[in-house]
């Protein structure tokens with residue numbers, strides 16, 4: 001297995017640099033490509049971001065009687081005017097989010113009721129304009145509406161509630177009742193599904209809240225009760241937490257919602273997946289006078305439970321801002337979605353090369369379905385760390401901090417890292433198998449391509465479970481590009497530059513020390529100087545061997561062959577009985593992954609690379625042709641696993657028929 005060298009240089013985390021890049025790219029939908037296709041990947045197209053088109057029917061009717069407050073109306077009107085003056089609104093009412101500090105930008109901070117201190121805090125982070133989900137919800141929240149907000153991953157949903165909520169407490173409706181005394185009860189409760197996410201959101205509240213002297217505290221499981229309890233008892237304005245620990249504090253009487261003004265549910269659907277339904281409902285139900293509390297619900301995916309929850313706990317006049325709506329594509333549009341056939345056994349060999357070819361030197365998150373496979377895979381991929389629910393909380397925090405700071409660039413995680421985590425420069429997401437539900441695919445792939453940046457998401461799948469890829473494709477609206485595992489030439493192209501840089505960075509001081517061995521090597525080797533240098537380059541980036549891989553299953557030392565007989569091929573059984581005619585039967589046990597071609601007249605399968613010639617030569621004097629493929633032809637797709645209700649049964653019957661026909665031959 002080639003080792004994967006992990007760059008040791010810390011990645012630039014400077015907020016202003018990061019934001020500059022993001023702002024530039026915010027409206028960009030880029031064509032991203034592996035490093036080997038670098039020209040293409042640099043081209044970024046301007047992307048237009050739509051204003052919220054759809055308030056769903058229920059909200060349309062429930063809010064039609066409610067006019068926006070006059071201040072919001074005026075602000076909206078002013079923005080429209082500026083937008084028209086700036087010529088940024090097209091006939092469809094679409095707006096382009098430029099991100100530059102441009103007073104004519106309708107989403108510029110100055111066009112919203114954001115007070116000067118908060119504006120300065122935002123600018124210190126390089127934020128000069130609101131993103132569409134923020135721009136379209138700001139007035140609604142500040143004017144007191146309950147709200148359901150939906151936008152694709154990485155579009156800035158966190159600040160969509162943080163900003164108006166802070167302004168509301170300090171300068172808006174709650175200004176008069178604001179308390180700053182010791183022991184004051186919290187005004188805001190934010191519930192999130194994971195500890196990491198709770199900490200991240202709390203960091204935003206702490207940073208922007210400090211502008212106004214507002215305090216926040218984060219409560220989550222696996223950490224010390226006493227310090228969290230103390231913080232609440234001292235008096236805090238904002239409590240951010242996971243449902244389990246918040247419930248504990250509610251039941252102990254530590255948390256009291258008598259002064260609550262806001263409750264926010266972020267990534268609510270994941271709280272359902274994680275079994276927090278009862279806890280969430282119990283916590284929400286603890287608010288005595290719901291008329292005094294504003295409830296906000298944000299997510300990139302809103303399945304049925306969340307809709308029911310919003311019906312139950314949000315006011316009848318709630319607003320919905322849905323920037324995804326009925327659009328086919330539910331996942332991030334700035335991510336390139338790739339599907340790669342790969343047998344489980346080949347993963348550990350394939351993944352390092354996928355990282356080398358597609359991560360562009362940035363961070364990678366690999367998602368596995370189970371904690372065990374996360375630990376196992378992490379132990380096989382050099383320089384990576386595992387993050388999952390069995391890792392003790394203190395260690396989870398150390399790991400995430402190390403990943404954020406660039407101490408290591410590959411994180412192998414379960415779904416604990418799927419939601420909401422916003423980590424700078426994650427360029428590549430690898431999912432080891434298609435997740436069971438489409439929401440997981442959307443959120444995992446959304447850890448890259450954030451805030452207008454681009455990224456790549458590669459999903460591995462066992463060839464025989466191709467139907468799962470089709471399901472994700474159907475449900476997420478993603479159109480997968482089908483790729484094969486990187487081959488030696490791909491790896492060489494990607495690693496070559498890195499290797500050349502590594503060698504160039506070596507000081508000349510080593511030359512006198514190593515020259516003698518180098519000359520000795522040149523003299524004694526039958527290889528040319530260029531060949532020896534090529535070996536040195538490979539070694540410099542950790543390769544001592546690069547094996548060819550099958551296109552069909554990514555297995556090392558296996559080759560994919562194409563069989564054609566000049567007549568229709570209906571089933572895998574036909575392929576086996578054709579092969580039996582010229583290959584010894586005991587060798588056929590090595591034939592793997594027979595898959596029929598889409599044109600119906602051929603099949604591809606894997607054999608050990610050492611046996612390729614035997615198959616090709618064996619078929620020479622028959623009606624069958626066998627050739628090695630350099631690119632997979634389009635293949636038939638079974639929407640059901642073999643043996644299922646549709647194609648599977650038919651295939652099995654046909655296989656039996658072929659067995660009977662060919663058995664005597």
Ligand SMILES: Nc1ncnc2c1ncn2[C@@H]1O[C@H](COP(=O)(O)OP(=O)(O)OP(=O)(O)O)[C@@H](O)[C@H]1O
Pocket residue numbers: 019022023126127128129130131134151152153154155156157158159299300419420421422446447450451
């Ligand atoms: N107006 C803005 N201008 C520039 N950057 C912004 C702006 N708003 C948010 N960001 C940045 O965009 C990134 C993504 O924001 P955030 O994490 O809130 O996305 P999200 O929509 O909640 O994503 P997810 O659905 O994955 O949780 C963050 O790094 C944040 O700092």
